[in-house]
Amino acid sequence: MRYQLLEWDSDFFGIGVARIIPARLSREELTETLTQLQQQRVTLAYWFADQEFDHDVITSLGGVFVDRKTTFVVDLRTLHFDRIPLADRVEPFGDPMPVADLESLAVQSGEFSRFAVDPNLPKDKFVALYKVWIDRSIRKDLASEVLVIRDRDTIAGMVTLGEKNARGAIGLIAVDSRYRGRKYGEALVRAAQRWFATHGYEYGQVVTQGQNVAACYLYEKCGYSVERVECVYHFWIP
Numbered sequence: 218m219r220y221q222l223l224e225w226d227s228d229f230f231g232i233g234v235a236r237i238i239p240a241r242l243s244r245e246e247l248t249e250t251l252t253q254l255q256q257q258r259v260t261l262a263y264w265f266a267d268q269e270f271d272h273d274v275i276t277s278l279g280g281v282f283v284d285r286k287t288t289f290v291v292d293l294r295t296l297h298f299d300r301i302p303l304a305d306r307v308e309p310f311g312d313p314m315p316v317a318d319l320e321s322l323a324v325q326s327g328e329f330s331r332f333a334v335d336p337n338l339p340k341d342k343f344v345a346l347y348k349v350w351i352d353r354s355i356r357k358d359l360a361s362e363v364l365v366i367r368d369r370d371t372i373a374g375m376v377t378l379g380e381k382n383a384r385g386a387i388g389l390i391a392v393d394s395r396y397r398g399r400k401y402g403e404a405l406v407r408a409a410q411r412w413f414a415t416h417g418y419e420y421g422q423v424v425t426q427g428q429n430v431a432a433c434y435l436y437e438k439c440g441y442s443v444e445r446v447e448c449v450y451h452f453w454i455p
Contacts, residue, residue, distance in 0.1 A: 219250045222257065229349075230342060232260040240267040240447070244274055251278055255454050261337075262452040269448045283331035284449035285427030289441035293385070293414045293421050296440055301411075304404035310355065310363040310375065318372035318393075319363070323351035326391035329426040335451050351377070351389060360388055361416075364408050366401050376405040378412055385413025387423040390432075406439045 219238055226234035235254055242250065247264075254262050265286065275282065310319065324347045327333050332343040354360035360377040367373065373396040377388040387409050392401045413421050423441065425432045 219246070220254055220259075220262065222259070223263075226261075229346065230261065230338075233258045234261045235259045235263070237262055237264040237452075240265060242266075244271075247274075248278060251452055251454060254452075260454055262454060264450045264452065265447045266450065267447060270450070275450055278452060279454060280450045280452045281335055281337065282448065283335045283451050284329075286447040286449050287425055287427045287433065287443060288445045288447075289423050289425070289433075289436045290384070290444040291410070291421045291439070291441040292419065293410060294419055296410060296414070298411060298414065301407050304366075304408045306366050307364050307404055307408040308367070310365045310372075314365065314367070314372060315370070316352075316355065319351050319355065319365075319375055320348045322372065322375050322391040322393060323347040323389055325394065326389045329429040329432075331426075331449050331451065334428075337451070337453050347389075351375075354379075354388065362412060364405060364412070366392075366396075366404065368396065374401040374405055376409050378409055380418075381422060383418075384420040384422045385409070385416065385418035386421070390423075402435050403439060406435060410439065 219242070220235045221238055223234045223236055235257070237250055251262065272282070324344050327343065327347045332338055332346055350359065354363055354377040360379045362378045363375060364378065365372045365375045374392040376390040379386050379388050387406070390402070390405055410421055422444070423436055425436065427433065427446065
């Protein structure tokens, strides 16, 4: 079988959602898979391809290019933490910090995400998705820790920390638009790297959108390098 039905996504979006599994398919195989998904009453299918597919073919099949998913990796053992200033303003999230600030930051973190750029997805669903993500991160369902930078009673930036592929993984990261240009993003990434190193991880990773040039530059500045790039398509099946 070339696809996987996604129960959580289907429940959240209120439509049948699936993921096409192979990273490389011929036009005939892709067409056949979409036909099978149509028979399964799937409306939306994600495809993470290992190379860019012909644009006209994608469009003819109801597809939309939504992301150039870029995975960055860093060997934490090569970082010289003694030369990196401690970010003394970074601290763990905790009561009574304002959850609404975190939810706003979570939505800002997804401004280049495939759920934001797909014109067929309602904006309110994108917003709700990222609020669920941060709320579950606070509860430690989707994250091991949430670090923040505060400006008095306001949370100016945040990063969620977890594990992926036995690596310390950054999940969500954002600096509020009012506080950008103050190197808060770098402070959060460096704090995340320290946290991963002290918790025994040898490698760190973070996934971002290729279109998010500022984020890609930040990760490279902090020692990450590109491990993998995937072209992500959303297929809307009538």
